[in-house]
Amino acid sequence: MSVVESNSDFQPTVLAFCCHWCTYSGADLAGLNRMNYPANIRLLRVPCSGRVNPQYVLTAFNKGCDGVLVCGCHPGDCHYVSGNYFAKRRMMAFKRLLEYTGLEPERFQIRWISGSEAGKFRDVVTQVCEEIRALGPLKHSASFEAFAEQGALGTVNALTPANKAEEVVEND
Amino acid sequence: MSRIGVFVCHCGSNIAGTIDVEQLAQAAREFPHVVHTDDYKYICSDTGQQSIKDAIAEHKLDRIVIASCSPRMHELTFRKMLESTDVNPYMLEVANIREQCSWVHKDKDVGTKKAIDLVKMAAAKVDHDAPLFTTAIPINKRALVIGGGIAGMQAALDIADAGYPVTLVEKEPSLGGKMVMLDKTFPTLDCSACICTPKMADVGSHPLITIKTLSEVEQITGYVGNFEVTIREKAKYVDYDSCTGCGLCETKCPSKVTSEFNQGLGLRKAIYTPFAQAVPNKPTIDAAHCRKLLEGKCGVCEKVCAVNAIRFDDVDTTSTETYGAIILAFGYQLINWQELYGEYGGGLYQDVIHGLQFERLLNASGPTEGHIQRPSDGAEPKTLAIIKCVGSRDPHKGRSYCSRACCMYAAKHAHQYLDKVDGAKCFIFYMDVRCAGKGYDEFYMNTQHDGATYLRGRVSKIYEENGKLVCLGEDTLSGSQVRVDADMVVLETAMVPADDANRIGSMLGVTRDKDLWLSEAHPKLRPVETNSGGIYLAGTCQGPKDIPDTVAQASAAAMKVAILFNKDELESNAMIAQSNSSLCNSCGACEAICPYQAITLEEITRRENSVMVTRKVSKVNPSLCQGCGACTVACRPGAMDLKGFSDEQIMREVDALCQW
Numbered sequence: 098m099s100v101v102e103s104n105s106d107f108q109p110t111v112l113a114f115c116c117h118w119c120t121y122s123g124a125d126l127a128g129l130n131r132m133n134y135p136a137n138i139r140l141l142r143v144p145c146s147g148r149v150n151p152q153y154v155l156t157a158f159n160k161g162c163d164g165v166l167v168c169g170c171h172p173g174d175c176h177y178v179s180g181n182y183f184a185k186r187r188m189m190a191f192k193r194l195l196e197y198t199g200l201e202p203e204r205f206q207i208r209w210i211s212g213s214e215a216g217k218f219r220d221v222v223t224q225v226c227e228e229i230r231a232l233g234p235l236k237h238s239a240s241f242e243a244f245a246e247q248g249a250l251g252t253v254n255a256l257t258p259a260n261k262a263e264e265v266v267e268n269d
Numbered sequence: 270m271s272r273i274g275v276f277v278c279h280c281g282s283n284i285a286g287t288i289d290v291e292q293l294a295q296a297a298r299e300f301p302h303v304v305h306t307d308d309y310k311y312i313c314s315d316t317g318q319q320s321i322k323d324a325i326a327e328h329k330l331d332r333i334v335i336a337s338c339s340p341r342m343h344e345l346t347f348r349k350m351l352e353s354t355d356v357n358p359y360m361l362e363v364a365n366i367r368e369q370c371s372w373v374h375k376d377k378d379v380g381t382k383k384a385i386d387l388v389k390m391a392a393a394k395v396d397h398d399a400p401l402f403t404t405a406i407p408i409n410k411r412a413l414v415i416g417g418g419i420a421g422m423q424a425a426l427d428i429a430d431a432g433y434p435v436t437l438v439e440k441e442p443s444l445g446g447k448m449v450m451l452d453k454t455f456p457t458l459d460c461s462a463c464i465c466t467p468k469m470a471d472v473g474s475h476p477l478i479t480i481k482t483l484s485e486v487e488q489i490t491g492y493v494g495n496f497e498v499t500i501r502e503k504a505k506y507v508d509y510d511s512c513t514g515c516g517l518c519e520t521k522c523p524s525k526v527t528s529e530f531n532q533g534l535g536l537r538k539a540i541y542t543p544f545a546q547a548v549p550n551k552p553t554i555d556a557a558h559c560r561k562l563l564e565g566k567c568g569v570c571e572k573v574c575a576v577n578a579i580r581f582d583d584v585d586t587t588s589t590e591t592y593g594a595i596i597l598a599f600g601y602q603l604i605n606w607q608e609l610y611g612e613y614g615g616g617l618y619q620d621v622i623h624g625l626q627f628e629r630l631l632n633a634s635g636p637t638e639g640h641i642q643r644p645s646d647g648a649e650p651k652t653l654a655i656i657k658c659v660g661s662r663d664p665h666k667g668r669s670y671c672s673r674a675c676c677m678y679a680a681k682h683a684h685q686y687l688d689k690v691d692g693a694k695c696f697i698f699y700m701d702v703r704c705a706g707k708g709y710d711e712f713y714m715n716t717q718h719d720g721a722t723y724l725r726g727r728v729s730k731i732y733e734e735n736g737k738l739v740c741l742g743e744d745t746l747s748g749s750q751v752r753v754d755a756d757m758v759v760l761e762t763a764m765v766p767a768d769d770a771n772r773i774g775s776m777l778g779v780t781r782d783k784d785l786w787l788s789e790a791h792p793k794l795r796p797v798e799t800n801s802g803g804i805y806l807a808g809t810c811q812g813p814k815d816i817p818d819t820v821a822q823a824s825a826a827a828m829k830v831a832i833l834f835n836k837d838e839l840e841s842n843a844m845i846a847q848s849n850s851s852l853c854n855s856c857g858a859c860e861a862i863c864p865y866q867a868i869t870l871e872e873i874t875r876r877e878n879s880v881m882v883t884r885k886v887s888k889v890n891p892s893l894c895q896g897c898g899a900c901t902v903a904c905r906p907g908a909m910d911l912k913g914f915s916d917e918q919i920m921r922e923v924d925a926l927c928q929w
Contacts, residue, residue, distance in 0.1 A: 110926065110927070112923065112926060117341075121339075121341070122341060124368065124369055125339045125341055125342075125365075125368040125369070127368075127373060128339075128367065128368030128369055128372035128373050129368060129372070131372055131373070132373060133373055133374070133375065134373060136370075136373075136374045136376075136379045136380065136382070136383045139383070139386055139387065139390070139926050140365070140369055141390070141919065141922055141923070141926075142340070142365075143898070143914055143919070144844070144896055144897055144898055144911070144914055145897040145898055145899065147897055147898060147899040147902065148897065148898030148899070148901065148902065148911060148914060149902070150901070150902045150916065150919075151902075152916075153919055153920065153923055156920060156923050156924075157923050157926075157927070160923065160924060160927035161927040162923075162926070162927060176897075177864060177895060177897030177899065178780065178800055178864035178865075179864050179899070180864070180897045180898075180899050183862065183899050183902070183903075187902065
């Protein structure tokens with residue numbers, strides 16, 4: 098708790114990549130219902146969570162974001178049939194790699210929020226923002242910086258699996 | 270140098286109430302390449318849109334940021350507005366400062382600060398917007414209907430009546446499907462053949478419908494408006510042009526075979542028409558049972574044929590044609606209960622039959638001429654047991670879903686049986702009675718009044734004892750065990766997808782659900798479309814249905830085809846993937862990941878370092894690409910990008926956000 102209190106004034110920058118069809122419309126619904134959540138979140142609209150390149154995440158961290166959220170439709174509900182399965186597979190592998198370089202797990206999260214789940218959107222954003230607020234500003238470790246440097250050259254693309262969606266284990 | 274105009278909407282007090290719009294407009298003026306900012310009470314109004322058009326002309330703007338409600342609300346409105354200006358409609362970004370800012374953050378300072386960020390991100394993105402254009406896809410105005418049951422016939426008739434040519438492909442020798450095998454239809458007890466065969470005749474005589482029986486679709490390539498379809502027409506060994514359908518060959522043929530149309534309860538000849546009203550009403554030779562084709566002997570049909578229509582040297586023919594739309598209507602089959610239900614004898618007892626076999630026994634043109642007789646000895650059964658949900662709603666042995674039509678089907682069987690046999694007793698084992706439909710529940714009630722005994726419970730075992738089929742089950746309402754000594758048992762078996770569902774589904778990229786039924790694009794709002802453009806579903810290939818629902822869906826699918834054909838060309842999506850062939854290393858990762866089969870590797874030859882090089886590069890088909898962007902991330906050399914959401918644009922947005 099002491100960590101939370103010491104950072105209570107800290108205003109993190111949290112970037113959320115949201116798919117147009119589910120999470121972005123869920124966020125619109127949250128607005129329509131006048132729900133309140135921390136203003137630290139910034140939504141970046143993409144057509145599908147499968148459009149999110151790990152490189153964007155790396156750039157966001159490298160340039161000063163304190164947290165990144167990747168959101169899409171629930172598994173099985175993708176507007177583009179299988180994009181969220183690709184996203185899930187890519188992002189889960191990438192998350193492990195980031196954690197290996199020293200990033201706290203809370204700073205990079207992958208969540209599925211549907212167009213009707215305004216409440217879930219609010220809860221997720223609130224939770225993620227508060228977790229990152231408690232962690233304080235992102236301090237880059239030497240290994241992360243070295244990794245991000247390489248990532249900027251495009252090596253992260255090599256992580257991307259080209260496998261078909263059928264091979265992905267289906268669980269949320 | 271780009272010239273960006275930023276327009277901030279007050280949305281009455283919806284935005285202006287919690288965001289300082291003047292401060293926002295002022296801050297936006299400082300962003301790179303922004304040459305004009307303005308705020309307006311309602312930008313989406315006609316006067317608001319006119320003010321943007323005026324500003325474009327006055328300040329020579331070439332790209333626009335509108336800070337207002339969600340782009341899901343008015344992005345299209347503003348794009349339409351830009352069509353009448355010099356600015357390309359895709360040189361527009363909408364910053365969502367209402368749903369995601371003014372409505373969710375109460376503090377004006379915090380809200381304004383976030384709104385400035387959102388506009389900054391939009392301005393950074395719009396700076397890298399490129400003009401985008403849609404392309405016109407020509408539409409081949411011919412439809413293909415796969416499956417000649419009631420769904421396929423209805424769809425073909427409706428499309429043809431709308432004035433477009435249709436090819437109807439049926440794998441059996443005649444149209445009609447399952448419906449024409451039924452004796453009567455619930456709840457009106459219309460004679461099924463009497464309402465089905467006129468439709469078959471209409472299809473057969475329609476000038477715009479080409480029927481291909483004994484045919485199967487071998488290969489389908491292409492996309493909406495332009496499908497290339499290869500159809501294999503199997504050898505019929507009869508020349509349909511000269512055959513008059515007199516039927517003499519059929520009476521003289523010495524080979525007798527069990528009849529598929531009569532569900533194995535009757536016999537047909539090796540040269541046969543499946544039933545009297547078949548369309549086309551001309552015979553086919555069953556090569557697997559014809560003595561001439563098997564042993565080279567006989568040939569009596571050839572001898573008796575007055576018009577010399579028999580062709581023992583006939584072979585399969587394949588043809589490839591182009592179609593603009595495809596309707597899938599290949600229906601269902603019944604679950605193989607004999608394999609799954611050993612407790613019901615697994616096919617050991619001749620008098621345990623399934624519902625479709627009972628239909629043939631009831632039918633006046635069936636193997637018993639409508640007299641209900643046991644298959645084993647021809648005796649009239651005095652006690653009938655009907656077991657529902659055989660394979661349906663049974664996740665352990667059969668399928669987890671409800672087959673929808675069997676409750677009414679069982680009630681109709683009971684009614685017809687009690688009507689035809691004097692002093693008969695009928696017991697129906699059920700789990701639930703589901704009779705949702707016009708006049709359905711009334712029909713069920715009438716069946717009970719007719720004297721059918723409904724027992725709520727499943728049958729655990731059927732065995733033979735003293736010439737009777739003993740059904741052991743339970744009655745869960747009285748909590749007791751039940752034993753019915755029946756003369757005959759009818760199993761109302763589950764509908765399962767036809768064998769073709771998987772093959773054709775994967776050929777067309779139409780997804781299948783867990784039970785292998787074809788999936789519609791949206792279960793509520795797009796029930797006849799599939800995720801693949803130009804491919805529609807009709808009838809039970811999508812899931813179990815009764816006849817009225819099947820016909821309704823078939824007409825709906827036909828309407829969708831008519832809507833498509835009413836246009837001369839389709840407008841493609843402008844925001845699609847594009848490949849940079851000079852970066853592409855032909856790895857094929859994009860081709861593998863694309864859920865729409867929109868990417869192909871194509872060979873190109875060009876000069877590289879003063880040498881002519883031939884290699885494969887990825888190519889995006891603009892008619893198929895839906896713009897999801899999965900390929901862009903899969904592309905290792907970074908050759909693939911998504912127009913409207915390019916790598917550059919997203920990176921600039923991230924940069925802009927991080928500069929605060």
